[in-house]
Amino acid sequence: MTSSYETIGHPVGRAEGPAKVTGQAMFPADVNLPGTLVGKCLRSPFPYAKIVSIDADSVAEARQVPGVHAVLTADDIPPHLVGRMLRDMPILARDVVRFAGQKVVAVAAEDDDIAEEALNLVQVEYEELDPILDPEESIMPGAPVLHPDFADYAGIPDAAQEHPNIAGQASWNRGDVEQGFAEADLIFEHTFRTNHQHQAYIEPHASVVFLDDTGRVQTWVNSKMPFQVRQQLSDGIDMPTDQIRVNPTTIGGDFGGKGGFMDTHLGFWLSKTTGRPVRMAMTYIEELMAGNPRHPAVMTFKTGVKKDGSITARQAHLVYDSGGYAAFKPQRGVTYGSRCLGPYKIPHGHIDSFVVYTNQVPCGSMRAPGDPQSIFAAEAQMDLIAKELGIDPVEFRRMNLVQDGDVSPMGHQWQNVMGLRTLEAAVKEAGYQNAKPQTRGKLTGRGMALCERHVGAGSSTCRISIDSDGIVTLYTALPDTGSGFYTVLRQILGQELGVAYDEIKLENWSTDDVAFETGVGGSRVTHVAGQAVFRAAQELKQKLATTAADLFGWPEDDTGFSQGQVTAPRRAPVSLGDLVSRSGGLLEADHTYDSERDEDITVFCVQIAEVDIDVETGQVQLTRFTSAHDVGTILNPLGHQGQIDGTVMQGIGYALTEDLQYDDGHVTTLSMGEYKIPTMPDMPELRTVLVKSESGGPSPYGGKAIGEQGISSVAPAIVNAIFDATGISITEIPVSSEKLLRAMRGVSK
Numbered sequence: 001m002t003s004s005y006e007t008i009g010h011p012v013g014r015a016e017g018p019a020k021v022t023g024q025a026m027f028p029a030d031v032n033l034p035g036t037l038v039g040k041c042l043r044s045p046f047p048y049a050k051i052v053s054i055d056a057d058s059v060a061e062a063r064q065v066p067g068v069h070a071v072l073t074a075d076d077i078p079p080h081l082v083g084r085m086l087r088d089m090p091i092l093a094r095d096v097v098r099f100a101g102q103k104v105v106a107v108a109a110e111d112d113d114i115a116e117e118a119l120n121l122v123q124v125e126y127e128e129l130d131p132i133l134d135p136e137e138s139i140m141p142g143a144p145v146l147h148p149d150f151a152d153y154a155g156i157p158d159a160a161q162e163h164p165n166i167a168g169q170a171s172w173n174r175g176d177v178e179q180g181f182a183e184a185d186l187i188f189e190h191t192f193r194t195n196h197q198h199q200a201y202i203e204p205h206a207s208v209v210f211l212d213d214t215g216r217v218q219t220w221v222n223s224k225m226p227f228q229v230r231q232q233l234s235d236g237i238d239m240p241t242d243q244i245r246v247n248p249t250t251i252g253g254d255f256g257g258k259g260g261f262m263d264t265h266l267g268f269w270l271s272k273t274t275g276r277p278v279r280m281a282m283t284y285i286e287e288l289m290a291g292n293p294r295h296p297a298v299m300t301f302k303t304g305v306k307k308d309g310s311i312t313a314r315q316a317h318l319v320y321d322s323g324g325y326a327a328f329k330p331q332r333g334v335t336y337g338s339r340c341l342g343p344y345k346i347p348h349g350h351i352d353s354f355v356v357y358t359n360q361v362p363c364g365s366m367r368a369p370g371d372p373q374s375i376f377a378a379e380a381q382m383d384l385i386a387k388e389l390g391i392d393p394v395e396f397r398r399m400n401l402v403q404d405g406d407v408s409p410m411g412h413q414w415q416n417v418m419g420l421r422t423l424e425a426a427v428k429e430a431g432y433q434n435a436k437p438q439t440r441g442k443l444t445g446r447g448m449a450l451c452e453r454h455v456g457a458g459s460s461t462c463r464i465s466i467d468s469d470g471i472v473t474l475y476t477a478l479p480d481t482g483s484g485f486y487t488v489l490r491q492i493l494g495q496e497l498g499v500a501y502d503e504i505k506l507e508n509w510s511t512d513d514v515a516f517e518t519g520v521g522g523s524r525v526t527h528v529a530g531q532a533v534f535r536a537a538q539e540l541k542q543k544l545a546t547t548a549a550d551l552f553g554w555p556e557d558d559t560g561f562s563q564g565q566v567t568a569p570r571r572a573p574v575s576l577g578d579l580v581s582r583s584g585g586l587l588e589a590d591h592t593y594d595s596e597r598d599e600d601i602t603v604f605c606v607q608i609a610e611v612d613i614d615v616e617t618g619q620v621q622l623t624r625f626t627s628a629h630d631v632g633t634i635l636n637p638l639g640h641q642g643q644i645d646g647t648v649m650q651g652i653g654y655a656l657t658e659d660l661q662y663d664d665g666h667v668t669t670l671s672m673g674e675y676k677i678p679t680m681p682d683m684p685e686l687r688t689v690l691v692k693s694e695s696g697g698p699s700p701y702g703g704k705a706i707g708e709q710g711i712s713s714v715a716p717a718i719v720n721a722i723f724d725a726t727g728i729s730i731t732e733i734p735v736s737s738e739k740l741l742r743a744m745r746g747v748s749k
Helices: 016-021 056-063 112-121 177-183 224-239 262-276 286-291 371-387 392-400 419-430 484-499 523-551 576-583 637-656 714-726 736-747
Strands: 002-004 037-043 049-054 068-072 104-108 124-128 166-175 186-194 206-211 215-222 242-246 276-280 295-304 311-323 348-357 442-454 456-466 472-474 506-508 560-562 565-567 586-596 601-615 620-631 685-692
Touching: 002 206, 037 068, 037 112, 037 262, 037 286, 037 392, 049 056, 049 104, 049 620, 056 068, 056 112, 056 186, 068 112, 068 262, 104 112, 104 262, 177 311, 177 348, 186 371, 206 286, 215 224, 215 262, 215 523, 224 242, 224 262, 262 276, 295 371, 311 371, 371 392, 371 442, 371 714, 392 419, 392 442, 419 442, 419 620, 442 714, 456 484, 456 523, 456 576, 472 523, 484 506, 484 523, 523 565, 523 576, 523 586, 565 576, 576 586, 601 714, 620 637, 637 714, 714 736
Parallel strands: 002 560, 037 276, 215 242, 311 348, 472 506, 620 685
Antiparallel strands: 037 104, 049 124, 068 104, 166 348, 186 295, 206 215, 206 276, 295 311, 442 601, 456 472, 456 586, 560 565, 601 620
16 A cells, blocks of 8 residues: 655644644643632742741731632641652642742732732741752761651652662663773773753743542643653542543643643642632743753763773763752653763773752753763763873774674664764764864864764554544644654654645544553654554555445555545545545544663764854854764654754753852842853854664654754763863863853963
8 A cells, every 4th residue: 555645754844833823822821711810839048948937827918818819838738749750849848948949838819919919928937957059968978868758758769778868879880890990001080060951941831720510630731741740640639540631732842841740739739729720830030940950960980991092991970969859850760871881882881870869959851861961971081081092082982982793881782883974974074184274362173072862662642533524633642842743743644644744633632532641752752653653544544445445346455545535556536535434434543552662772973063262251152063963764854953953052052051050059040131041143053964874763764863862962072172172171061251261261271
């Protein structure tokens, strides 16, 4: 059976774009049920303190403000702890606050101004405690224990804690690392640091919760994982999941940060108390002080090499700062840092990774969680070692790269290893071997970094229907996070059924409509949801072919689909609508695709940065950036390039400008004017190189992942270019001009 409506491989525009630009797309903050109240929170002004008392008279006064319908403290709700996996966070702080910005009191009122007026009346007495603001200090002997009841929490990792402030830990090992160091001629050890990076999505966290007339909880929340949110809400309010419905909404950007519950538990208690729907929408001040940004990290890498440049061993000790709680972690235990040994032939390797409590903002997921930190450290050290050995950084990587037949540092036998081909393509496109242009008053440099990342897996269910008018509808429970997969899924379906992708209707299921959906994230959607759609389309095509054979005597194997019609050789085509009408008026196919992650499939990325550095100011100007990717079939080149551009821009911010700054535990960058993400003038000339592999990937038509692997090597490529230009070892990001100028004045090249 053939089809012909070619969109796969073509740069088509967003099918969902018109709904967004015309205002038809529904975001959680747009949900306006009759009688909806506004929910607001009084937050802790201290990073660590005991709550001595909440003045009862002030609470009573707040409740009397006209337009106020509820004022809740921890005493007004059950003492449940909540979290995505590890449930360690109270809905409202009860006895202690563990970060500046933690919710202490909640109000439901007619509007924002009334809610703020009520909150300003509430008096809370605190006893300040000495906060822990450095993750390394948190796990020192004698450090104050931030969560003394940790052993009683639900969802704690199986591994025993090495220190009571460790929220999770993991180790990966291959060979005998001590033997590897004994075989080395030289051993290098460096410590690297990264800071917080906020996802900087346009839409802040928002939700609407309503306890309806039947006693069911109705919620609209900008979480990309509605089934997980339903379970998290169920655990936190003692209601079965079948009494909770998460309704579909559009999400105004995610980048990993919208996979959890945020204010839904509190919205429930405010709705239950008032009998009214409650909308809670964070301001961007609240986002920056109390969202769930990327974890800062302190990472020590010890690497042994022979004089010829071959790596014998690498040991990594990674400490990720969880902040005051671990409630926003997407998985039980720790997966961060497992790829930090890189795609190199390292016979002996050992990684210890820890996520530890401090009194900073609780951290969660951001694009490729755990990798940008650890790969920055790993790839920056590669250049430091190459410099000491007197070997060109490209040659150092080339001689150590895993190739077909080699085993990865963690023991995986990768299929169709594309690392060397991607490296060579990047070097050629960037003109890496050419002389660097010199500019008066500026230092110039080139740097590179490479990484690999898996293709995601999970479970996805879809349904496809065709009615008697020939209208094709795709049903999915995946929320739209803005990354373009609604377009890609329709492209796949249009390709198979021979219909225009932008004429395919898409209907969003709620959590009532299907048993489960893993959700968005982890580089899984095009693979998992794409395969669900592709396979459902095959089933539907078979039904159509069988129907055509029964009605017209057409040979099933020669049935085709083109331009909204069903075709067969030497037969007049029949429209989809006519065929479906004759068969009873509706044809449907459902498919659930389940996949475990295949560790033998990986995707490579190589980045090369070129910089000019002003010797008078330390200002770093990116002049050109080459981004090379190992790809299979590209389903939508426009969306594919958009993912590459986005990872590069976020990586530039991570390397040079983005930093949640603190003063004694208080976030001081509380606006997007102070927390500086890159803008288009900050973007250099961007050159993209696509290196296609013969075997492709597990997505339909042989596609590979693109959403996450690109970000991790951007910052080290930039830092290595700065190192090339100045000779200054950069071990902490972001690299501000002030920081670099101080280093330049203290160190001569």
